[in-house]
Amino acid sequence: MDHRLIDLLVCPLCKGPLTLERSAEGKVREFVCAADRLAFPIRDGIPVMLESEARSLDAPPTSAPQ
Numbered sequence: 001m002d003h004r005l006i007d008l009l010v011c012p013l014c015k016g017p018l019t020l021e022r023s024a025e026g027k028v029r030e031f032v033c034a035a036d037r038l039a040f041p042i043r044d045g046i047p048v049m050l051e052s053e054a055r056s057l058d059a060p061p062t063s064a065p066q
């Protein structure tokens with residue numbers, strides 16, 4: 001991926017910097033916002049910077065709190 005593109009990417013929520021996560025094979029996987037605890041997927045090399053598409057880094061609760 002173009003590093004200039006990466007430099008332009010900021011979190012759509014907090015406008016903070018994103019961390020590029022790579023798989024074990026060195027392929028780009030997702031952009032992580034540490035502040036929001038969200039990971040934005042990269043599909044076919046295109047970052048999907050949508051909150052609705054983002055994965056929460058916090059483990060979801062197994063049961064809904066009462």
Ligand SMILES: [Zn+2]
Binds near residue numbers: 033
């Ligand atoms: Zn953020």
